[in-house]
């Protein structure tokens with residue numbers, strides 16, 4: 083059977099109390115990933131590819147997240163969840179098979195749960211399956227009303243009778259419908275209820291009255307269906323996801339010393355025997371190999387790291403690292419940096435748009451930007467590559483086995499040949515041939531006894547004041 087899905091993401095999210103009109107609730111992030119993207123990924127993992135996302139409030143931000151993966155339709159006025167689903171009709175009116183409807187603000191949903199729900203739907207031969215939960219405090223939720231063991235309707239909190247209020251089986255807001263019957267039934271939904279809205283939940287009663295088969299799928303872990311309505315719930319879901327991700331990594335062979343204080347985004351991959359030390363943040367499309375020691379206090383975003391590296395107290399973005407390097411403490415890399423095998427970059431260095439060669443070393447206090455550094459190069463303390471003249475950026479090349487003396491300033495563009503050498507304190511603005519040494523500083527002059535004369539003069543001046 084064909085499977086489709088509608089994600090409801092038009093809601094205002096007023097309990098977020100944001101002053102930013104343009105911000106959709108589903109664009110709030112957990113571990114660097116928007117809520118809506120969690121839902122989209124869970125659906126895709128469950129084998130659903132034909133997605134329609136209904137956007138409204140802050141629709142442009144929601145659309146930007148959804149668009150690469152999903153069709154997007156607009157609900158300009160919020161007339162209820164049934165009305166929101168009607169907006170998807172243009173996209174799905176000719177579709178056959180099943181349509182899942184879910185909310186874009188529920189990031190804890192697991193793909194396995196969806197798969198199980200589809201299995202139940204097919205096994206029971208349902209035309210509609212609603213995901214339900216049995217909870218102690220059902221207040222606020224739609225109640226599942228049954229007759230002779232079969233669900234016959236859903237009643238919203240505002241519309242419940244005293245007996246219905248006592249029902250503990252609730253509607254968790256996820257449904258699988260026969261697609262064609264869904265849009266037919268929606269045409270019969272009315273707004274004669276306490277909220278004056280088009281309730282999606284009324285579709286269930288309409289199905290039953292037409293003799294179509296409605297059933298339930300009771301979710302095992304109610305937590306998975308939790309929607310985010312305010313920033314407190316955002317943090318609660320964030321903690322749940324953080325632990326879920328960390329646990330999975332630990333069970334796959336990664337040591338995480340302090341999972342409470344380690345933040346790893348859902349799409350990050352880490353190999354076995356890597357140790358993640360406390361207070362480390364790993365975001366984006368980061369891939370880390372095996373047997374590394376990472377952290378403490380480090381931040382990685384869109385970084386690829388090989389095996390057997392040691393990286394401490396560092397901040398790295400858009401960087402590739404080979405194997406067997408030692409990096410940090412306090413290294414910053416950004417924008418297309420690449421560090422070769424066995425390199426060593428020590429404390430207080432910044433590296434940007436650089437190819438740093440195999441076995442090269444930069445122990446302390448340097449800035450290297452827009453450059454190619456060969457292999458087995460030694461960059462002395464306090465080296466600066468002056469790559470920017472206020473208008474343009476320039477590139478420099480440092481050859482293999484070059485030795486850059488401490489305190490060298492290289493004014494790009496410059497090419498230093500293989501085995502090139504710069505004397506400490508030099509300011510280099512001309513190319514250096516292979517095996518040559520450059521000294522570019524004024525010659526030292528020593529003045530005998532001048533230290534005392536200088537000191538006495540200074541003292542006298544101070545007394546006369």
Ligand code: UD1
Nearest residue numbers: 090092093160161162163166185223224253254255281282
């Ligand atoms: C809904 C269900 C309720 C269920 C609960 C589970 C209805 C009528 N009721 O109630 O039975 O127990 O979810 O959480 O559906 N939306 C739009 N456009 C609208 C209105 C809503 O896109 O015009 C979206 C919301 O953003 C949300 C979803 O639809 O994602 C559900 O709507 P909401 O108003 O939150 O319904 P609940 O009162 O929570």
Ligand code: CA
Nearest residue numbers: 185255309311
């Ligand atoms: Ca809700």
